[in-house]
Structures are given as structure tokens and as C-alpha cells.
Amino acid sequence: xxxxxxxxxxxxxxxxxxxxxxxxxxxxxxxxxxxxxxxxxxxxxxxxxxxxxxxxxxxxxxxxxxxxxxxxxxxxxxxxxxxxxxxxxxxxxxxxxxxxxxxxxxxxxxxxxxxxxxxxxxxxxxxxxxxxxxxxxxxxxxxxxxxxxxxxxxxxxxxxxxxxxxxxxxxxxxxxxxxxxxxxxxxxxxxxxxxxxxxxxxxxxxxxxxxxxxxxxxxxxxxxxxxxxxxxxxxxxxxxxxxxxxxxxxxxxxxxxxxxxxxxxxxxxxxxxxxxxxxxxxxxxxxxxxxxxxxxxxxxxxxxxxxxxxxxxxxxxxxxxxxxxxxxxxxxxxxxxxxxxxxxxxxxxxxxxxxxxxxxxxxxxxxxxxxxxxxxxxxxxxxxxxxxxx
Numbered sequence: 282x283x284x285x286x287x288x289x290x291x292x293x294x295x296x297x298x299x300x301x302x303x304x305x306x307x308x309x310x311x312x313x314x315x316x317x318x319x320x321x322x323x324x325x326x327x328x329x330x331x332x333x334x335x336x337x338x339x340x341x342x343x344x345x346x347x348x349x350x351x352x353x354x355x356x357x358x359x360x361x362x363x364x365x366x367x368x369x370x371x372x373x374x375x376x377x378x379x380x381x382x383x384x385x386x387x388x389x390x391x392x393x394x395x396x397x398x399x400x401x402x403x404x405x406x407x408x409x410x411x412x413x414x415x416x417x418x419x420x421x422x423x424x425x426x427x428x429x430x431x432x433x434x435x436x437x438x439x440x441x442x443x444x445x446x447x448x449x450x451x452x453x454x455x456x457x458x459x460x461x462x463x464x465x466x467x468x469x470x471x472x473x474x475x476x477x478x479x480x481x482x483x484x485x486x487x488x489x490x491x492x493x494x495x496x497x498x499x500x501x502x503x504x505x506x507x508x509x510x511x512x513x514x515x516x517x518x519x520x521x522x523x524x525x526x527x528x529x530x531x532x533x534x535x536x537x538x539x540x541x542x543x544x545x546x547x548x549x550x551x552x553x554x555x556x557x558x559x560x561x562x563x564x565x566x567x568x569x570x571x572x573x574x575x576x577x578x579x580x581x582x583x584x585x586x587x588x589x590x591x592x593x594x595x596x597x598x599x600x601x602x603x604x605x606x607x608x609x610x611x612x613x614x615x616x617x618x619x620x621x622x623x624x625x626x627x628x629x630x631x632x633x634x635x636x637x638x639x640x641x642x643x644x645x646x647x648x649x650x651x652x653x654x655x656x657x658x659x660x661x662x663x664x665x666x667x668x669x670x671x
Contacts, residue, residue, distance in 0.1 A: 307347025311354035314597055315374040317385035317395065322361035323513045326541040327387050327410075327586055332357065334590025337578055342598045349606040353598055355384075362387040364394035371395035375402035381604075381613050382407055382597050388511075389413030389459040396423050403610050405600070405617065409593035410586070413459050414466070417638040422614050426596055426631055426640040427589070428558060430463045433535065436645045437507065438470035440556050441532045444647060444658070447471075447505030449479045451498045451529075453491075453518060454509035456483030463509045463534065471507075479503050484514070491518050495525045508533040508553075516546035519553060530554070538585050543650060554658055556645045559585040559627050562657065563646060571626045584655075588626045596631060599623045 316335070320328040335355060343352045358373065360366040367386045374380045375398060382405045386392040392408045393416055399406040400420035407424050408416055414431045417423050441447045450471055454464040460483065468478045480501035482494050495518075498506065506522070506529055508515050515537040522531070535557040543550055561572045561582045571591065575583040583591075601608065603616035618635050625631035632641045647658030 305346055305350070307343040307350060307352035309351045311352045312348040312381065312601055313377075313379040314353070314355050314382040314384060315370075315377070315380040316355050316357040317360045317367050317370040317374070317383065317391075318357065318387045319362040320357065320359035322363075324362045324387055324511065326512070326539060327362075328357070328359070330539070330584065330586035331387075331590040333575075333579055334583070334587040334592075335594050337575060337587075338591045338594035338598075340578070341574075342594065348598060348601045353594070353601070355594075356380075360386050360391060362391045364391045367391040367395040368398065371398035375399065375404050380404065381601060381608065381610055384409060384593055384597065386411075388457070389416055390457045392416060393419065393458065396420070399423065403614070405610065405614050407593060407597065409589055409596075413462055415462070421638070424617055424633065424638045426592060426625075426627075426633075428643055429637075429639060430459070430466050432643045433645075434463055434466035435470040436556055436643070437532065437534055438467055438474055438476075439645075440554060440647055440658075441505060441507050442471055442474040442476045445505060445530060445532060445554060447503075447507075447530075447532070448476055449501075449503045449505070450476050451501055451503035451506045452478055452481040452509065453494065453498065453506065454481065454483050455511065455514060456485055460509050467507065467509065486514070488514070489517060491521050492525060495521060495527060499525050499527050503529060505529050506531045508537065510534065510537055512537045512539040512542035513545060516542050516550060519546045520549040523549065535585070538648065538655070540584060543653060543655070546650075548653075550650045551653070552650060554647065554649045556647050556658075557585045558644050558646070559588040560646045560648060560655070560657070565629065567624070567626050567629055585627075592625045592627055592631065595625065596620070596623050 318328045319325050347353050358370045360370055374383050384407050389411045392411045396419035400422050405422050409426050411425050412427045412430045414429050417425050454460040515533055532554040535555050538555050538557045599620045600616040603620050604612040622630040628642050634641050648655050649658045
């Protein structure tokens with residue numbers, strides 16, 4: 282007997298078949314967007330994750346006619362997520378008249394260093410992983426489908442204080458504009474939830490030895506640690522935490538959510554919690570459809586940065602289609618104010634606030650590294666560890 286869910290899936294396929302058959306693949310001169318991001322250096326894994334998401338999105342978009350019948354394509358330039366290199370790439374993109382939208386950079390400091398160039402030249406910069414609260418304040422050509430740290434750090438505080446039960450919190454943060462802004466929001470949110478931040482220590486992006494910092498953290502006697510980190514530095518810290526006698530549970534910002542975090546950290550990252558706006562085991566139809574197609578193309582499950590990149594290209598395509606077949610860069614900027622309910626893996630449907638130029642809606646899924654894999658979070662064991670640390 283056929284299940285109701287299978288029946289609905291088959292019905293959708295039957296109904297969509299004529300439309301798909303009539304959708305001519307895109308042909309002719311491509312419509313171009315530029316990407317500034319890390320392909321080499323310590324953040325290179327993020328660039329690789331982006332490319333996988335981009336390419337799957339282009340498969341879908343170009344099979345359905347592209348941008349007014351023309352294929353959508355991109356050129357990806359390696360910035361290593363270095364602000365100086367991002368500035369040089371911004372100059373290159375604004376001088377390339379083919380480029381109608383720029384995506385990136387990966388880190389907010391790199392993107393924000395380049396934003397004035399994009400704004401002056403009138404080229405939309407879509408910072409789809411740029412969560413710094415001030416990123417979109419750079420002007421009306423600066424947009425982001427990334428949730429601001431003003432919204433995401435309170436969710437991390439909920440995880441640490443409400444879910445995991447941290448009362449005395451130690452914070453280790455990447456000492457960049459992004460890390461400091463994230464720390465400030467997190468500390469305020471944690472304290473408003475009844476926790477005490479007993480120590481907050483910054484570290485440099487190229488730092489490798491954290492032992493002296495971790496000794497100070499140990500001596501502050503926290504019952505939980507919070508890492509505001511990316512996956513390379515977060516994994517390094519996790520590998521050194523236990524060596525100084527720290528046994529407290531750890532929660533980390535969603536920027537560590539990557540297969541590379543587990544690969545680099547090994548057994549040391551087991552038990553670390555985070556939260557994210559995408560997880561492949563979510564039952565939502567948008568997520569499961571994306572997971573199925575991603576696995577068919579790449580033979581593995583997607584993660585959040587694959588999904589962010591995929592969504593960014595869908596948003597790019599929506600704006601370019603809205604702008605019209607002979608759009609210039611200003612028309613593309615104007616299109617961002619008009620697009621509504623853009624299909625999105627992360628949000629279901631993506632919409633922008635015209636004042637902040639950020640995506641509307643905040644969602645979060647709690648995760649934990651368990652047996653060398655990301656899994657849905659279960660706070661019971663960590664709460665017991667917090668209690669024993671007191």
C-alpha cells in the first residue's frame with residue numbers, strides 16, 4: 282500500500298514534469314558573478330564548501346533556463362580571507378564590467394575592508410557568511426543573507442546558559458572585528474540570562490600555542506567554556522584544553538560547524554556543542570530535497586556552508602532575473618529591494634529587510650560532536666559534566 286508521503290511526492294513529479302520538459306537549458310554568453318573567498322590558506326575548506334554549493338545551484342538554475350535564457354556562471358578569486366587581498370580583488374571585480382554581483386568574502390573583516398570599493402563603484406556585495414552586525418551598514422549596495430551576530434550570539438548564549446547550564450563562563454574569542462563584536466554580544470546575552478562571564482580571552486588568527494591562555498582560563502574556575510572561533514583555531518584550542526587540566530564542557534559558535542573541525546580536532550572535539558541554521562537531518566522538505574541532490578552529485582552529506590553557498594546563488598539568480606535581460610549594476614541593486622520569497626534551503630523562503638538589507642528570520646539547531654560525527658544535541662550528559670565541575 283502506497284504511503285501518503287510517497288503519493289504526494291509522485292503527484293508533484295507528475296505535475297512538474299511538463300514544466301520541466303518545457304524549460305529549455307540556458308545557452309549563449311553567460312551572466313557573471315564574482316566570488317572573493319579562501320581557496321588556499323587555513324580557511325581553504327570553506328572555499329571548497331562554497332564551490333560545491335555554487336555548482337549544484339548552477340546545475341539547477343541553468344537547466345531551467347538560467348538568467349533570461351543565458352547561463353549563470355562565476356569566477357572565483359582566492360583571497361585567503363585576507364583583508365588586503367580582498368581589497369585587491371574588489372578592485373579587479375569592479376573593473377570587470379561583466380560582473381553584476383560579487384559574493385564574499387568569507388570573514389567579515391575581509392569583506393568589510395572591501396565594502397567601500399564595492400559601494401563607491403555601485404556593485405552589489407552579497408556577503409552571505411558575513412555576520413558582523415556592522416557589515417551591511419557599508420551602504421545600499423551591501424547585502425547579506427547571513428544572520429547577524431546580534432541575533433546568533435544570543436542563540437549561543439541560550440545553548441550555553443539555558444540548555445547546557447553554564448553559570449560561570451569562560452570565553453575564548455578570535456581577536457578580530459568579528460570576534461570582538463561577537464564576544465560583546467555573547468557576554469551581554471549570557472549575563473542577561475543569569476550567567477557570570479569570569480574570563481574573556483582573545484587570541485590572534487595565526488596563534489598556534491594556547492597553553493598560557495588556557496592556564497588563565499583554568500585558574501578562573503569556570504564551569505563551561507565558549508569558543509568564538511572558526512574551525513581551524515577552534516580545533517587547535519580543543520586539542521590543548523585537556524592538557525592544562527580543563528575538563529569542563531565546551532560550546533562553540535556555529536562557525537566551527539564543518540567536517541574539517543572534526544578532521545583536525547579528532548577525539549579532542551568529541552562532546553563539543555554548537556548551533557547552526559542548517560543540519561542535513563532536519564526533516565523539512567527543502568532540506569531533504571537539497572541533501573538528496575547534494576549526495577547524488579558529491580557522494581556525501583552537505584553541511585551548513587554548502588547550504589549557505591547554494592542559497593546565495595539562488596538569491597543571486599532571483600535578483601538578476603528581477604533586474605531584467607539588459608540589467609546594469611544599479612538595476613541589480615534595485616532588484617534586491619523587490620525580490621520576495623526566494624526559495625531557500627536554510628529559511629524555506631528568503632526575504633530581506635529593506636532597512637538593514639539582511640535576511641529576515643532567525644532559526645537554530647543544536648548540535649554536538651558524538652563518536653566523530655555531528656549529531657543533534659542532547660544536553661543531559663553535558664549538564665552532568667557542568668554539575669561535576671562546580
